[in-house]
Amino acid sequence: MIAPPKPDLVTINIDGKDIAVPKGTNVLEAARLLGIEIPHYCYHPKLSVVGNCRMCLVEMGLPTVDPGIKAPFGDAATGKPKINWMPRPQIGCATNASLGLHIRTNSPMVRECREGVTEFLLINHPLDCPICDQAGECKLQEFSTSYGRGYSRFVEQKNVKPKRTPLGPRVTLDDERCILCSRCIRFSNEVAKDDVLGFIDRGSYSTLACYPGKKLENNYSLNTVDICPVGALTSTDFRFQMRVWFLKQTAGIDPESSVGANTVIWSREGVIYRITPRRNDEVNDTWMADSGRVLYQQIMAADRLTAPSISGTATATEMALKSAGHLLKAGSVAIVGSGRSSLEEQFLLKKLADALRASTALVSRVGRGDGILISADRNPNVRGALATGLIPALPVQKLTALATAIDSGKVKTVLTVGEDLTAAGLSTAQLAKVAVIYLGPHRNTTSDAAKVVIPTLTVFEKNGTFMNQQFRLQKFAKAVPGPAGVADDLATLGYLVAAVGGPTLSSDLNILWATLAAEVKPLAAITYANLPSTGLLLDPTPWAALPFVERETLHFKPAAVSGAANA
Amino acid sequence: MPYVVERKPLTLSERLYFPQILAGMRVTLKHLIAPNVTMEYPEQRPAIPPGYRGVPTLVMDPNGREKCVSCQLCEFVCPPKAIRITPGEIPHNAPTAHVEKAPQAFDIDMLRCIYCGLCQEVCPEEAIFLQNQYSMTGYTREEMVNNKARLYELGGTLPDSHHKWDKKKAAEAHGNAH
Numbered sequence: 001m002i003a004p005p006k007p008d009l010v011t012i013n014i015d016g017k018d019i020a021v022p023k024g025t026n027v028l029e030a031a032r033l034l035g036i037e038i039p040h041y042c043y044h045p046k047l048s049v050v051g052n053c054r055m056c057l058v059e060m061g062l063p064t065v066d067p068g069i070k071a072p073f074g075d076a077a078t079g080k081p082k083i084n085w086m087p088r089p090q091i092g093c094a095t096n097a098s099l100g101l102h103i104r105t106n107s108p109m110v111r112e113c114r115e116g117v118t119e120f121l122l123i124n125h126p127l128d129c130p131i132c133d134q135a136g137e138c139k140l141q142e143f144s145t146s147y148g149r150g151y152s153r154f155v156e157q158k159n160v161k162p163k164r165t166p167l168g169p170r171v172t173l174d175d176e177r178c179i180l181c182s183r184c185i186r187f188s189n190e191v192a193k194d195d196v197l198g199f200i201d202r203g204s205y206s207t208l209a210c211y212p213g214k215k216l217e218n219n220y221s222l223n224t225v226d227i228c229p230v231g232a233l234t235s236t237d238f239r240f241q242m243r244v245w246f247l248k249q250t251a252g253i254d255p256e257s258s259v260g261a262n263t264v265i266w267s268r269e270g271v272i273y274r275i276t277p278r279r280n281d282e283v284n285d286t287w288m289a290d291s292g293r294v295l296y297q298q299i300m301a302a303d304r305l306t307a308p309s310i311s312g313t314a315t316a317t318e319m320a321l322k323s324a325g326h327l328l329k330a331g332s333v334a335i336v337g338s339g340r341s342s343l344e345e346q347f348l349l350k351k352l353a354d355a356l357r358a359s360t361a362l363v364s365r366v367g368r369g370d371g372i373l374i375s376a377d378r379n380p381n382v383r384g385a386l387a388t389g390l391i392p393a394l395p396v397q398k399l400t401a402l403a404t405a406i407d408s409g410k411v412k413t414v415l416t417v418g419e420d421l422t423a424a425g426l427s428t429a430q431l432a433k434v435a436v437i438y439l440g441p442h443r444n445t446t447s448d449a450a451k452v453v454i455p456t457l458t459v460f461e462k463n464g465t466f467m468n469q470q471f472r473l474q475k476f477a478k479a480v481p482g483p484a485g486v487a488d489d490l491a492t493l494g495y496l497v498a499a500v501g502g503p504t505l506s507s508d509l510n511i512l513w514a515t516l517a518a519e520v521k522p523l524a525a526i527t528y529a530n531l532p533s534t535g536l537l538l539d540p541t542p543w544a545a546l547p548f549v550e551r552e553t554l555h556f557k558p559a560a561v562s563g564a565a566n567a
Numbered sequence: 568m569p570y571v572v573e574r575k576p577l578t579l580s581e582r583l584y585f586p587q588i589l590a591g592m593r594v595t596l597k598h599l600i601a602p603n604v605t606m607e608y609p610e611q612r613p614a615i616p617p618g619y620r621g622v623p624t625l626v627m628d629p630n631g632r633e634k635c636v637s638c639q640l641c642e643f644v645c646p647p648k649a650i651r652i653t654p655g656e657i658p659h660n661a662p663t664a665h666v667e668k669a670p671q672a673f674d675i676d677m678l679r680c681i682y683c684g685l686c687q688e689v690c691p692e693e694a695i696f697l698q699n700q701y702s703m704t705g706y707t708r709e710e711m712v713n714n715k716a717r718l719y720e721l722g723g724t725l726p727d728s729h730h731k732w733d734k735k736k737a738a739e740a741h742g743n744a745h
Contacts, residue, residue, distance in 0.1 A: 127731065130638035130691045131668040160739045163667065164659075240656045240668050243639045 012101040027092040042181035043093035056092035057113040059104040061085035114147040124159040134231030136244040168216035178232035184224035192220040250479035254292035258377040260468030261288040265479040272296035303443040305455035325499030332412035333358040339379025342464025348493035355502035362395035375550040383467040398425030420444040457482040474535035615699035622700040624722030634694035637670035641686035649679035673715040
């Protein structure tokens with residue numbers, strides 16, 4: 001691997017503090033490094049710079065250069081260069097760091113500029129804060145408090161614009177609140193590659209609109225809602241549901257594909273209200289797909305399993321576990337794991353398989369990758385199963401080996417973790433021949449045919465880790481408690497492992513990870529508590545020869561070998 | 568250590584007993600003709616001074632529009648967490664559709680309420696007031712939770728000096744848009 005060239009650092013001075021930054025860094029980011037906030041609306045670190053909100057105006061100066069010696073001259077006593085301050089303010093977002101650049105972010109002129117910009121922005125802005133969903137996370141609200149005048153001098157009538165224009169199936173636009181920062185337009189164009197938004201009309205009548213005959217309906221449309229600095233673009237799903245200051249934020253991982261986009265799960269009193277992206281510059285920047293934001297609905301789904309059952313009759317958890325233990329102890333077991341389980345669950349399943357000397361398999365889910373944040377592999381944690389040794393090769397589409405084993409009578413009991421075996425190629429007749437133990441959160445054909453059903457938690461109700469397509473180990477945390485009567489998945493699997501004579505394993509992740517690190521070679525020396533929030537990249541070379549299905553997505557290029565194998 | 572109480576011997580007037588009776592009768596007679604300080608509650612009710620913080624209620628504006636827009640600031644500020652709001656959207660065809668938001672449910676648990684008045688202070692729409700109702704009783708816990716209908720029944724209509732949403736509607740009708 002070729003190391004990236006060292007960026008040449010230049011020292012710039014912001015509010016009297018020197019900082020060395022790579023040449024060309026914009027002043028907003030440099031100030032952020034110093035802990036100085038320069039207010040801005042239109043600038044976004046992951047989008048192009050347009051500089052149309054004018055909120056980030058700063059004073060800028062450069063050292064005076066002596067034409068004679070072609071070098072900055074300054075005060076001989078202090079050795080500091082003499083600075084020529086520009087008479088007019090400059091926008092910070094489009095000012096790049098260059099040698100000797102001096103910036104003032106809090107001078108009287110700058111303060112006056114911000115006050116003026118805020119006043120103009122508020123002229124036609126409605127007094128909607130009590131009914132606006134953005135209240136509490138609104139940049140205009142925050143900056144009006146911090147940098148605004150505090151009272152209005154505007155006596156004329158405000159412009160009236162449409163209040164609820166549906167831009168697409170998931171996004172509703174409140175035109176009055178829009179401050180024309182154009183973040184959404186740039187996002188659609190640059191990241192989602194679906195250039196449907198634009199401004200129409202002029203001056204204070206400017207409005208955001210879709211291109212005639214088109215809709216903002218791509219799978220990334222809700223990111224425009226996230227980056228909207230005001231409450232103009234609102235999520236139709238979350239609109240008027242709950243004020244954001246009540247919501248608890250939990251770090252999660254999007255389980256819809258092997259990209260593993262980082263998310264924030266917003267919940268109140270055990271109810272999830274929305275899911276938004278969490279910034280991770282190595283995985284998903286600040287974006288995520290719309291399809292991953294509605295997955296919380298699976299918690300309250302009508303087909304959710306909440307009570308364990310034996311042969312279709314509801315029973316106590318202990319009875320179901322005991323019955324499953326007896327079935328497993330009888331031997332001739334096949335285990336169908338899941339690429340949707342956390343790495344820790346896969347490790348316990350591996351322990352179970354070892355204790356029973358059972359065969360293991362995973363069912364693959366392959367869809368179309370969109371090249372952005374949804375990969376072709378729709379299982380979030382296939383690599384976890386490889387790392388823990390649950391499976392030696394890639395998951396299969398159809399469980400033909402298992403079907404043959406059932407037909408020949410070699411397998412008497414099948415334990416499946418959330419997978420629908422009929423969808424994976426087993427006939428109902430084959431299912432009827434074996435005793436099925438089903439561990440999963442939702443009902444399906446397999447759970448209906450199962451001898452023992454033990455309900456499990458969804459990804460929002462437990463702690464764990466996923467390993468994404470980059471072999472990046474990422475933690476997700478429990479956002480809401482599971483339904484009453486559903487035991488922790490690790491406790492369930494731990495019980496089964498112990499019941500068949502395996503080792504006693506803790507369901508506490510910190511303790512379990514000590515075992516994991518000791519026994520699983522690729523995960524050696526990792527502790528759960530020390531996993532960084534941006535994930536830990538593991539060495540992918542042991543699996544480099546496997547023909548993974550993923551193609552290029554944001555921040556991911558498939559390894560050359562697998563690319564050739566796929567071609 | 569024992570504490571010794573010194574008992575003085577009775578004075579002459581005390582020993583005579585009669586002057587003490589007279590002094591007592593003087594107090595009794597004084598109260599016989601003095602005006603009453605108690606009243607026949609609940610038939611008689613005291614006059615409530617302005618600014619009294621009674622039971623929190625929801626009020627309507629003079630046009631009968633419910634003023635609460637379910638911003639949930641009172642729910643947020645309420646120290647004993649007595650307020651519980653379920654926000655909701657006003658249907659597009661309703662006469663107040665331009666307000667967009669109204670509570671679906673609004674419950675104040677009067678067993679929790681401490682009558683502090685912070686909800687009234689924080690309300691940006693002047694929709695919640697602690698008025699002069701001071702007596703809340705009930706036989707069950709459920710009875711002590713005031714729901715939205717009950718809150719409006721208790722609150723009634725109060726005069727409004729802003730007419731914020733009426734102005735908004737007028738601006739819409741005026742058509743400052745082009």
